[in-house]
Amino acid sequence: MANWRDEVLLEGDFSIPPKIRILFKVTLTPLGIFYSQISTISSQYEEKFVQISDVIGCHCGSANVSPTPRRSDNTASFTVYSYPFRKKLFSGKKTRHRVAVTFETDQFATFEENHIHVLRWKNVINCLSRGIHINPGDVDSCESSPMDRFLILVNPHSGPGRAMQICKGEVEPMLEEACIPFKIIVTEYAGHAHDLIQNLELAEWGAVVIVSGDGLVYEVFNGLMKRADWTTAIKKPVGYIPGGSGNALGCAINYAAGEPVLENPVLHSTFVLIKHRVVPMDLVLVQTPSQQLYSFLSVTWGIVADIDYESEKYRNLGEARFTVGAIKRIVNLRSYSGRLSFLPVAEYVPKSETAPRRLTKVRRFSLRSMSNSLGSIDSIDSRQSRSSSVVLTSARSLESSPLSSDRVHGVSAPGYTNGGGDVQLTINEQSGSDSDTLSSPSKPAQKHSNSVVGGGDGAHWTPAVPRDTATSSPPAAVVDVTSTTEINSNFTQNARTRHSPQSSMHGPLVNGTTPQGGQQQHKTTGQSDFEEETFYADKKDGHAVPTPFLPPLDEPVPDNWVVIEGKFVLACAIYQTHLGSDMLAAPSARLSDGIIHLMFVREGISRNNLFNLFLTFSEGTHIDSPYVEFVPVLAFRLEPHHNSGNIMIDGERLDEVMPVQGQVLPGLARIMAIQ
Numbered sequence: 001m002a003n004w005r006d007e008v009l010l011e012g013d014f015s016i017p018p019k020i021r022i023l024f025k026v027t028l029t030p031l032g033i034f035y036s037q038i039s040t041i042s043s044q045y046e047e048k049f050v051q052i053s054d055v056i057g058c059h060c061g062s063a064n065v066s067p068t069p070r071r072s073d074n075t076a077s078f079t080v081y082s083y084p085f086r087k088k089l090f091s092g093k094k095t096r097h098r099v100a101v102t103f104e105t106d107q108f109a110t111f112e113e114n115h116i117h118v119l120r121w122k123n124v125i126n127c128l129s130r131g132i133h134i135n136p137g138d139v140d141s142c143e144s145s146p147m148d149r150f151l152i153l154v155n156p157h158s159g160p161g162r163a164m165q166i167c168k169g170e171v172e173p174m175l176e177e178a179c180i181p182f183k184i185i186v187t188e189y190a191g192h193a194h195d196l197i198q199n200l201e202l203a204e205w206g207a208v209v210i211v212s213g214d215g216l217v218y219e220v221f222n223g224l225m226k227r228a229d230w231t232t233a234i235k236k237p238v239g240y241i242p243g244g245s246g247n248a249l250g251c252a253i254n255y256a257a258g259e260p261v262l263e264n265p266v267l268h269s270t271f272v273l274i275k276h277r278v279v280p281m282d283l284v285l286v287q288t289p290s291q292q293l294y295s296f297l298s299v300t301w302g303i304v305a306d307i308d309y310e311s312e313k314y315r316n317l318g319e320a321r322f323t324v325g326a327i328k329r330i331v332n333l334r335s336y337s338g339r340l341s342f343l344p345v346a347e348y349v350p351k352s353e354t355a356p357r358r359l360t361k362v363r364r365f366s367l368r369s370m371s372n373s374l375g376s377i378d379s380i381d382s383r384q385s386r387s388s389s390v391v392l393t394s395a396r397s398l399e400s401s402p403l404s405s406d407r408v409h410g411v412s413a414p415g416y417t418n419g420g421g422d423v424q425l426t427i428n429e430q431s432g433s434d435s436d437t438l439s440s441p442s443k444p445a446q447k448h449s450n451s452v453v454g455g456g457d458g459a460h461w462t463p464a465v466p467r468d469t470a471t472s473s474p475p476a477a478v479v480d481v482t483s484t485t486e487i488n489s490n491f492t493q494n495a496r497t498r499h500s501p502q503s504s505m506h507g508p509l510v511n512g513t514t515p516q517g518g519q520q521q522h523k524t525t526g527q528s529d530f531e532e533e534t535f536y537a538d539k540k541d542g543h544a545v546p547t548p549f550l551p552p553l554d555e556p557v558p559d560n561w562v563v564i565e566g567k568f569v570l571a572c573a574i575y576q577t578h579l580g581s582d583m584l585a586a587p588s589a590r591l592s593d594g595i596i597h598l599m600f601v602r603e604g605i606s607r608n609n610l611f612n613l614f615l616t617f618s619e620g621t622h623i624d625s626p627y628v629e630f631v632p633v634l635a636f637r638l639e640p641h642h643n644s645g646n647i648m649i650d651g652e653r654l655d656e657v658m659p660v661q662g663q664v665l666p667g668l669a670r671i672m673a674i675q
């Protein structure tokens with residue numbers, strides 16, 4: 001029997017074809033549909049259960065299109081479509097499979113009366129399956145409103161060329177079961193989705209859904225960001241069904257939802273698409289000397305980029321192309337010299353350093369709309385000649401480090417070990433807001449942490465500004481609490497209040513202007529073991545996206561960045577968990593953690609160790625390897641010394657190897673996902 005602690009919404013007797021002479025007692029609660037055969041003798045029948053969280057939709061049968069056989073001509077029916085997990089017989093792996101159960105009744109004299117009866121069930125089930133809470137008193141008034149139309153973009157040439165087949169054969173039938181209207185547009189040329197999105201009447205569509213590889217996702221996000229109304233356009237929910245060869249975003253979405261990544265990815269992605277919530281997702285603004293673009297996945301250099309690009313010719317192998325490419329590249333192992341610079345979230349602890357460190361600093365970045373901004377920001381902004389404003393809040397926490405996992409809005413995220421010590425970084429997620437935050441304790445603050453680590457190796461790339469000039473340049477958007485006096489000349493009236501006595505957790509504000517024209521607001525508090533710095537930037541339609549962390553590419557990075565000079569086997573800036581279905585590259589990444597997960601391997605790893613490292617990518621245990629450095633950062637810069645190899649942005653190759661830098665835009669985009 002149903003758990004009577006659940007609210008009973010509807011109850012009735014139905015038959016379940018093909019056993020049309022047997023009656024079942026059916027009970028609907030917010031949890032699901034419980035049904036068991038009505039016993040005419042004393043024997044007990046097993047109760048069956050359709051869980052609402054597995055249900056994607058419910059349809060009523062019409063008079064002519066009811067299942068056969070039917071109990072009578074007056075019979076009306078409803079069919080529930082659900083996708084529960086089932087263990088595979090041999091592998092034991094759990095995957096979803098389709099179950100359609102039809103309930104029919106002829107308890108009333110006419111078909112019309114029976115139809116009205118089943119319509120009630122259909123409406124309540126559809127509302128529940130869409131996450132709408134229904135009280136017993138609402139059952140009669142409950143009506144499932146029509147869903148907004150999805151615009152589905154299909155790239156017929158992605159991956160092995162099966163995207164259209166996938167869309168027609170697997171996605172369409174499930175959308176129809178879920179009563180979701182849609183229109184399919186097949187892209188006709190590279191760049192078509194980008195052009196289309198730039199001019200699309202977005203209000204006509206509930207969501208833009210991509211059936212393709214990661215290339216079309218890149219086109220859609222960049223198309224949205226090129227619009228004059230980009231702050232609203234980028235909030236259009238974007239859904240994704242894997243149709244290419246990489247499909248990293250699909251893996252990340254399914255992984256975040258707790259759905260299988262490898263098994264039947266199209267079915268699981270379509271299930272997530274239908275049951276989705278609109279979830280914020282980080283983008284990264286990437287700059288090269290000639291362009292600025294928006295990346296949702298990664299910037300890769302070294303062996304990971306080489307494999308991605310060089311395995312293009314095996315694209316008809318699907319995802320297996322990466323395995324073939326990896327073996328080839330490991331045999332012909334190359335390393336690349338260059339300079340990797342980054343603004344770490346916490347203080348950078350090199351992997352070679354094994355001694356534990358105390359954590360003292362956390363940097364966070366938050367983007368918000370002007371309408372959500374504090375009043376003070378408007379006044380700050382009015383003093384600015386630039387379109388973007390940046391506000392820094394630095395608050396000392398009373399907690400002592402290291403921190404364990406934290407919870408914000410009921411979402412917990414795993415800890416994160418930075419370097420060789422016992423340093424824990426905790427990621428907080430704030431779904432649905434414009435601002436996404438993270439926090440991490442770090443080692444004691446260094447006033448000038450811009451350190452060149454490792455030795456030069458005969459660099460051929462000549463930066464516009466020599467290194468020694470770079471190290472003496474002032475900090476940009478991030479200012480250590482201890483070093484604020486360095487930029488006092490830029491401070492406004494409020495700055496002078498920062499030495500006021502403090503009696504509460506949040507101290508006085510210190511507002512300032514960064515060398516890039518952004519602004520800083522500085523809060524300090526009493527005694528603590530670590531401090532938090534939060535940077536706010538405001539986004540405005542018709543204005544450029546704020547880039548408070550990025551100095552011009554031909555200028556040195558600020559003093560509080562870390563600079564590593566040397567030879568690398570790989571360097572990847574990653575913002576999603578996966579770079580491919582068998583590459584759990586950044587296991588601790590979250591869709592909107594506000595972090596760029598910077599991974600690099602320096603020269604010196606043997607082919608054997610590198611091969612073993614690649615084997616551990618699928619489980620994400622490579623992060624424990626002594627060869628892999630993993631650093632959470634807010635911004636990075638990559639300056640290759642030679643023009644050889646490849647730089648890939650979201651799986652697309654840059655025309656040539658050149659300096660690249662990027663900054664996280666926390667939670668800027670909206671993705672259809674389940675968290």
Ligand SMILES: Nc1ncnc2c1ncn2[C@@H]1O[C@H](COP(=O)(O)OP(=O)(O)OP(=O)(O)O)[C@@H](O)[C@H]1O
Binds near residue numbers: 156160190212248
């Ligand atoms: N009709 C088309 N003809 C040719 N190219 C297209 C067409 N539509 C889209 N493209 C381009 O195809 C490129 C590759 O597409 P996509 O990324 O979807 O597939 P993939 O490369 O197989 O997948 P992945 O990026 O996951 O490896 C994209 O850069 C996209 O711009």
